[in-house]
Amino acid sequence: xxxxxxxxxxxxxxxxxxxxxxxxxxxxxxxxxxxxxxxxxxxxxxxxxxxxxxxxxxxxxxxxxxxxxxxxxxxxxxxxxxxxxxxxxxxxxxxxxxxxxxxxxxxxxxxxxxxxxxxxxxxxxxxxxxxxxxxxxxxxxxxxxxxxxxxxxxxxxxxxxxxxxxxxxxxxxxxxxxxxxxxxxxxxxxxxxxxxxxxxxxxxxxxxxxxxxxxxxxxxxxxxxxxxxxxxxxxxxxxxxxxxxxxxxxxxxxxxxxxxxxxxxxxxxxxxxxxxxxxxxxxxxxxxxxxxxxxxxxxxxxxxxxxxxxxxxxxxxxxxxxxxxxxxxxxxxxxxxxxxxxxxxxxxxxxxxxxxxxxxxxxxxxxxxxxxxxxxxxxxxxxxxxxxxxxxxxx
Amino acid sequence: xxxxxxxxxxxxxxxxxxxxxxxxxxxxxxxxxxxxxxxxxxxxxxxxxxxxxxxxxxxxxxxxxxxxxxxxxxxxxxxxxxxxxxxxxxxxxxxxxxxxxxxxxxxxxxxxxxxxxxxxxxxxxxxxxxxxxxxxxxxxxxxxxxxxxxxxxxxxxxxxxxxxxxxxxxxxxxxxxxxxxxxxxxxxxxxxxxxxxxxxxxxxxxxxxxxxxxxxxxxxxxxxxxxxxxxxxxxxxxxxxxxxxxxxxxxxxxxxxxxxxxxxxxxxxxxxxxxxxxxxxxxxxxxxxxxxxxxxxxxxxxxxxxxxxxxxxxxxxxxxxxxxxxxxxxxxxxxxxxxxxxxxxxxxxxxxxxxxxxxxxxxxxxxxxxxxxxxxxxxxxxxxxxxxxxxxxxx
Numbered sequence: 001x002x003x004x005x006x007x008x009x010x011x012x013x014x015x016x017x018x019x020x021x022x023x024x025x026x027x028x029x030x031x032x033x034x035x036x037x038x039x040x041x042x043x044x045x046x047x048x049x050x051x052x053x054x055x056x057x058x059x060x061x062x063x064x065x066x067x068x069x070x071x072x073x074x075x076x077x078x079x080x081x082x083x084x085x086x087x088x089x090x091x092x093x094x095x096x097x098x099x100x101x102x103x104x105x106x107x108x109x110x111x112x113x114x115x116x117x118x119x120x121x122x123x124x125x126x127x128x129x130x131x132x133x134x135x136x137x138x139x140x141x142x143x144x145x146x147x148x149x150x151x152x153x154x155x156x157x158x159x160x161x162x163x164x165x166x167x168x169x170x171x172x173x174x175x176x177x178x179x180x181x182x183x184x185x186x187x188x189x190x191x192x193x194x195x196x197x198x199x200x201x202x203x204x205x206x207x208x209x210x211x212x213x214x215x216x217x218x219x220x221x222x223x224x225x226x227x228x229x230x231x232x233x234x235x236x237x238x239x240x241x242x243x244x245x246x247x248x249x250x251x252x253x254x255x256x257x258x259x260x261x262x263x264x265x266x267x268x269x270x271x272x273x274x275x276x277x278x279x280x281x282x283x284x285x286x287x288x289x290x291x292x293x294x295x296x297x298x299x300x301x302x303x304x305x306x307x308x309x310x311x312x313x314x315x316x317x318x319x320x321x322x323x324x325x326x327x328x329x330x331x332x333x334x335x336x337x338x339x340x341x342x343x344x345x346x347x348x349x350x351x352x353x354x355x356x357x358x359x360x361x362x363x364x365x366x367x368x369x370x371x372x373x374x375x376x377x378x379x380x381x382x383x384x385x386x387x388x389x390x391x392x393x394x395x
Numbered sequence: 396x397x398x399x400x401x402x403x404x405x406x407x408x409x410x411x412x413x414x415x416x417x418x419x420x421x422x423x424x425x426x427x428x429x430x431x432x433x434x435x436x437x438x439x440x441x442x443x444x445x446x447x448x449x450x451x452x453x454x455x456x457x458x459x460x461x462x463x464x465x466x467x468x469x470x471x472x473x474x475x476x477x478x479x480x481x482x483x484x485x486x487x488x489x490x491x492x493x494x495x496x497x498x499x500x501x502x503x504x505x506x507x508x509x510x511x512x513x514x515x516x517x518x519x520x521x522x523x524x525x526x527x528x529x530x531x532x533x534x535x536x537x538x539x540x541x542x543x544x545x546x547x548x549x550x551x552x553x554x555x556x557x558x559x560x561x562x563x564x565x566x567x568x569x570x571x572x573x574x575x576x577x578x579x580x581x582x583x584x585x586x587x588x589x590x591x592x593x594x595x596x597x598x599x600x601x602x603x604x605x606x607x608x609x610x611x612x613x614x615x616x617x618x619x620x621x622x623x624x625x626x627x628x629x630x631x632x633x634x635x636x637x638x639x640x641x642x643x644x645x646x647x648x649x650x651x652x653x654x655x656x657x658x659x660x661x662x663x664x665x666x667x668x669x670x671x672x673x674x675x676x677x678x679x680x681x682x683x684x685x686x687x688x689x690x691x692x693x694x695x696x697x698x699x700x701x702x703x704x705x706x707x708x709x710x711x712x713x714x715x716x717x718x719x720x721x722x723x724x725x726x727x728x729x730x731x732x733x734x735x736x737x738x739x740x741x742x743x744x745x746x747x748x749x750x751x752x753x754x755x756x757x758x759x760x761x762x763x764x765x766x767x768x769x770x771x772x773x774x775x776x777x778x779x780x781x782x783x784x785x786x787x788x789x790x
Contacts, residue, residue, distance in 0.1 A: 113549045118625060128624075139623040145564055149625040150545035150632070154508045155710050166708035169540055175662045198789070222708070228534040229523075230513060230544040231626025237545070237710040267570045313561035313617070314789070315550050315632040394593070394709070 003091040009038030014382025017087050018375040020079065021245035021384055022210070024063055025103040029096070031062045033108070036245050036384065037086055039100050046096040047085050055081060064109040064209075064246065068192035068319035072206050075192070079248055105244035107158040109190065112320035114156060114240065115310060116186070116216055117148035119301035120294075123329035123337065130345040131224065143263045145270070146301035146309050148326070151216070152237035156322065158244045159386045163217055165363060166238040167395035170221040177393030178219035180346065181361040184327040185284045185294050185337035185369045187383075188214035189303045190246050191321040199311045201272035204304035205249055207317055212243040213282070213369045213386040214324045220340055220360070242322075245384035252381065255279045255373035259302050269312045276304035280383065282328055282371045284337060286361070289352040294328035294337040296371070363392045398486040404433030409777025412482050413770040415474065416640035416779055417605070419458055420498040424491070426457045428503070431640050431779065432481055434495050441491040442480050450476060459504040459604075459641065463587035463714035467601050470587070474643055500639035502553040504585065507715035509551060509635065510705060511581070511611055512543035514696035515689075518724035518732065525740040526619065538658045540665070541696035541704050543721070546611070547632035551717065553639045554781040558612055560758060561633040562790035565616040572788030573614035575741065576756040579722040580679045580689050580732035580764045582778075583609035584698045585641050586716040594706045596667035599699035600644055602712055607638040608677070608764045608781040609719045615735055615755070637717075640779035647776065650674045650768035654697050664707050671699035675778065677723055677766045679732060681756070684747040689723035689732040691766070758787045 002009065002017070010016050015038050025034045025041045034041040044059035051059070055078050058067040067074070085092050118124055121138070124147075129136040141147060157163075165177050192209035199207050216236060223235030259277030262270075280296035301309075303323070311317050327337040336342045339360050342350055349357040361367065368387040375381040397404065397412070405411055410433050420429045420436045429436040439454035446454070450473050453462040462473070480487050513519055516533070519542075524531040536542060552558070560572050587604035594602050611631060618630030654672030657665075675691035696704075698718070706712050722732040731737045734755050737745055744752040756762065763782040770776040 113547050115628070140567065141564075141620055141623065144567060145621065147621070147623075147625055148628055150547060150628065152508050152545060152710055153548070154713050154716065164709050168708045169536075169662060172535065172539060173660075173662065175664070219708070225536055226540065226542070227624070227626075228536065228542075229622070229626070230542055231622075231624070233510070233543055233545065234704070234708040234710070237705075238708040265568075267564060267568065269570070309629070310632075313563045313614070313629040313633040314559050315547055315629070318549050321549065 001089065002087050003089060004037050004040070004086060004097065006038035006040055011379055013038060014372055014380050016379065017083060018379045019247065019251050019381045020082060021247045022064055022108065023245040024106040024108040025098065026106055027098055027103045031106060033059050033061065033064055033067065035082055041098045041100060041103050042086065043096050043098065046094050047092045049094060050092065051081060065320060068109055068190065068209050071193040075209060075248065076250065079250055105158060107156065108244060108246060110320045111153040111156045111322050112318050114151045114153040115148050115323040116151045116326060117146050117301065117306050117324060118326040119146050119299050119306065120326055120329045121300040122331055122335065123327040123341065126329060126336070126341045130340060146306045149231045151240060155237055156240045156242055159241055161241060161388065162391040163239045163241065163388045164391040165393040166219050166222070167393050168219065168222040168234050169225055171225050177395060178221055180220035181390065182218045182220050182339045183361065183367045184216035184218055185282050186214040186216055186324045186327060187280060187296055188212045188242055188322050188324040191317050192319045195316050195318045197311045197314045197316045199307050199317060201270065201304040201308040202274050204276060204307050207307060208249050208303060210246040210248045211252065211383060212246055213371055213383050215241040215367065215369055215386050215388055216324065217241065241386050241388045243384040243386045247381065247383050252278060252373055254376050255381065257297055260298060260300060269308050270305050272304045276302035278373065280371050280373050282337070282369060285368045286358060286365055287352055291342060291350060292334050292336050294335055295330045296328050298330050299325055299328065361390045363390050365390045396484065397482050398484060399432050399435070399481060399492065401433035401435055406774055408433060409767055409775050411774060412478060413774045414642065414646050414776045415477060416642045417459055417503065418640040419501040419503040420493065421501055422493055422498045426501060428454050428456065428459055428462065430477055436493045436495060436498050437481065438491050438493065441489050442487045444489060445487065446476060460715060463504055463585065463604050466588040470604060470643065471645065474645055500553060502551065503639065503641060505715045506548040506551045506717050507713050509546045509548040510543050510718040511546045511721060512541050512696065512701050512719060513721040514541050514694050514701065515721055515724045516695040517693070517726055517730065518722040518736065521724060521736045525735060541701050544626045546635060550632055551635045551637055554636055556636060556783065557786040558634045558636065558783045559786040560788040561614050561617070562788050563614065563617040563629050564620055566620050572790060573616055575615035576785060577613045577615050577734045578756065578762045579611035579613055580677050581609040581611055581719045581722060582675060582691055583607045583637055583717050583719040586712050587714045590711050590713045592706045592709045592711045594702050594712060596665065596699040596703040597669050599671060599702050602702060603644050603698060605641040605643045606647065606778060607641055608766055608778050610636040610762065610764055610781050610783055611719065612636065636781050636783045638779040638781045642776065642778050647673060647768055649771050650776065652692055655693060655695060664703050665700050667699045671697035673768065675766050675768050677764060680763045681753060681760055682747055686737060686745060687729050687731050689730055690725045691723050693725050694720055694723065756785045758785050760785050
């Protein structure tokens with residue numbers, strides 16, 4: 001029985017000892033990397049007294065940046081050491097246990113480059129049918145490579161940050177607050193380890209530290225007007241929200257599955273020996289109402305393929321780079337990860353539990369994405385929520 | 396007569412006292428911010444003895460990052476102080492003057508987000524005609540907003556860095572080295588000052604520190620296959636080259652001109668009171684042969700409009716963010732800023748001075764972009780070259 005007296009840290013709870021995500025918290029004692037144990041944050045500097053120097057170096061600081069840079073052997077060693085300490089019968093000397101409501105959870109790392117993919121086939125097909133009904137269907141490249149684009153790293157915000165409704169050009173000559181503010185339920189992957197190019201798909205675990213949930217806020221009217229021919233820019237760049245806690249890739253070992261089969265032989269660099277699909281079950285809520293349960297297991301491209309693709313041209317990946325899956329959607333209506341699909345372009349409103357209807361987000365709406373994954377020994381691993389409330393436009 | 400005995404520092408030379416671009420050089424004494432005086436680098440720490448503390452703080456360091464963050468009042472004060480010192484009759488105590496061949500010029504700042512625009516009408520029209528002959532012409536949004544996309548900040552490289560030919564998917568099922576490696580002659584703008592959103596067009600000088608020349612290397616075959624519907628990714632992300640010396644915006648005062656008139660009334664945030672067109676005359680060379688003279692004065696969108704657009708949706712701009720003009724082209728063949736246009740999609744090779752023909756870059760080719768602008772009192776301001784040599788593909 002652990003010294004941590006928190007029912008949310010029980011082995012059958014989503015943030016029990018099988019999970020141990022990393023974040024950065026601010027409180028009376030300053031800002032520090034921490035591990036989440038149930039509904040508490042355990043600042044790592046408070047248990048680092050017994051750590052070997054190379055572990056102490058990456059936790060006595062103010063962000064996860066040194067840990068991300070340290071690479072996989074350090075990640076494994078640190079997780080093992082923390083696991084021992086938090087499951088011990090008595091507390092290590094000096095350990096501080098901070099209830100989550102008493103700390104501020106910060107954006108835990110410096111975002112390098114941010115790339116957003118488009119890897120749910122159901123999402124891509126639905127968007128095409130909604131936005132380009134005359135030419136519906138996947139682009140011919142979709143089944144051959146993970147389509148994606150660079151997003152704005154400087155506006156990645158931690159869960160809980162208010163998302164101000166953006167203003168912009170909504171159509172020819174029309175300027176104002178977006179009338180079609182949408183969310184996209186996604187999973188993001190946080191890179192670490194040595195700077196590298198041409199990462200093989202099967203090397204992904206050496207270059208991905210962990211996963212976050214991600215909301216790729218999108219202004220659909222701005223997007224439809226701006227995106228030809230170079231893709232989305234202002235329709236996405238105002239904010240991208242991520243979980244404050246990064247789930248280590250090692251915590252998702254039991255969630256690894258074989259992804260859906262490719263439709264044809266893939267080019268060599270996109271073929272992996274190991275299974276890198278992930279059984280992550282997302283839930284998307286607006287003001288408490290469950291809107292959908294997007295199934296990550298059905299994604300057409302895995303994070304291993306995405307990272308291999310990103311670097312096959314010689315582009316480097318560095319610690320802090322972030323890449324995301326694209327909206328997670330599935331074949332059923334209750335699998336759809338954004339309002340655009342759920343309301344089929346705004347034509348079929350959804351009804352919230354309080355009777356209110358929504359086509360897109362209204363000011364004051366709070367959107368929350370959560371997820372769970374199978375853990376070792378029948379346990380459940382929780383991915384920390386990403387939440388955001390819509391603030392009114394300034395224009 | 397200045398104490399700096401370098402004919403390239405004469406008032407009628409492009410890197411004379413009217414220019415004074417900033418860079419970062421490494422030599423026997425370590426890595427330090429410097430100002431370029433003719434064909435020499437003057438490390439700023441070597442003349443900082445007489446500086447007030449707030450100027451010393453931004454130059455006694457290893458990059459231009461603190462200077463970029465310091466903001467316009469500091470930029471103006473530093474330029475004035477340096478100008479006095481380099482035009483004085485005798486050298487300040489301790490001043491080190493390093494011949495450029497004896498130093499390594501580093502990437503001078505940490506690139507935040509990198510956005511590339513598409514603001515030459517002639518380029519956009521030519522590309523459309525070459526790549527989409529069935530549907531040629533500008534997209535309807537082009538005359539209403541500066542179209543752009545995020546590029547990869549982590550692969551921005553300083554002038555002189557070898558650019559390895561990228562491998563990738565060239566078409567359905569086809570993988571290999573790009574056969575259509577292109578260049579794009581552009582001007583980049585380096586941001587600084589306080590983190591801000593909704594920057595007004597007329598505030599651009601408070602948030603742009605200076606200009607660089609930029610080569611947006613592009614793999615046209617990879618681009619054509621990957622870009623639908625989210626824009627270019629791997630066709631651009633392998634490398635973007637920039638000048639090692641950043642020309643302060645203040646050095647371009649005499650180059651400011653009224654840009655070409657918009658075709659229709661623009662939305663308010665894109666209207667500027669002050670003229671932010673720039674009379675920059677670029678030259679694009681391959682292996683010493685002058686390929687073209689792209690005229691920046693004809694660009695359809697100014698840096699002031701680009702920055703206003705980038706931030707109108709609430710997105711923040713931070714020190715180190717970089718945005719570029721897009722390929723600079725004009726109405727004549729000798730104005731075209733990339734091989735795609737110069738050779739009309741590869742169908743009309745150009746002949747180099749040695750008789751060799753090119754449709755796109757070959758291994759070993761060295762591409763150099765230079766530019767000049769009118770300076771104060773009839774002088775000429777040089778923008779430091781951006782050069783790159785193509786290395787063979789690893790695949």
